[in-house]
Amino acid sequence: MKPGESVRPQPKARFTVGLDLGQAQDYSALSVVQHVGREYHVRDLRRWQLGTRYPDVVADVAELVRTRVLQGPRLVVDATGVGRPVVEMFEDAGLHPYAVWITGGDKVQRDGTEYRVPKRELASTLQALLQSGRLKFARGLRHGDTLRREMQHFKVKVNLATGHDSYEHWREGDHDDLVLSLAMACWMGEHGRSGKSASMAL
16 A cells, blocks of 8 residues: 555545544544545544444544545444444534445345445455555545554455455454545445535534
8 A cells, every 4th residue: 555645635525534433442543535537545544442322423423524625525334333322412403414234145225315225335445445556645644554554454354155255454453533534425425426524503
């Protein structure tokens, strides 16, 4: 993974923010991705200290998405482990998150702003963007080295007997919070329908 050129955001730039909410021994992490034509430029990575309370994460995210630079991004939140109540905390803060439940199936299901997305969809989207050169990384990106390690360790295995795929390091030991937040942001950019921005007033 090579860092791309750091390009100054232009007026009316479109952003998607991916947020992985950690549990117990997992970090909560966030990726800010700018859409530049058909490319995705990773502008910022954030990681909260272990044990950070969800209300504190919500407050930090609310402050971020309301900045003039981001101009009302789409906010994608992993609801797989934390459930609907935590997603509602973002809604109560005046945000409009897209909730993603990661599944082991093979079909994407959508119900309003809620998605059930197979693991393979997230992984294959990220892999395709990397291999095609459409995923760029800002120079000097904080936590960039950590993200690079997570992406290198993220592997797909196929059970030859069943034909089912499994994903190492996806909530199985090593931390994968940054790569998951990035995968969700990129998947939403590629496949999610346009809708309300995160900071749009109720």
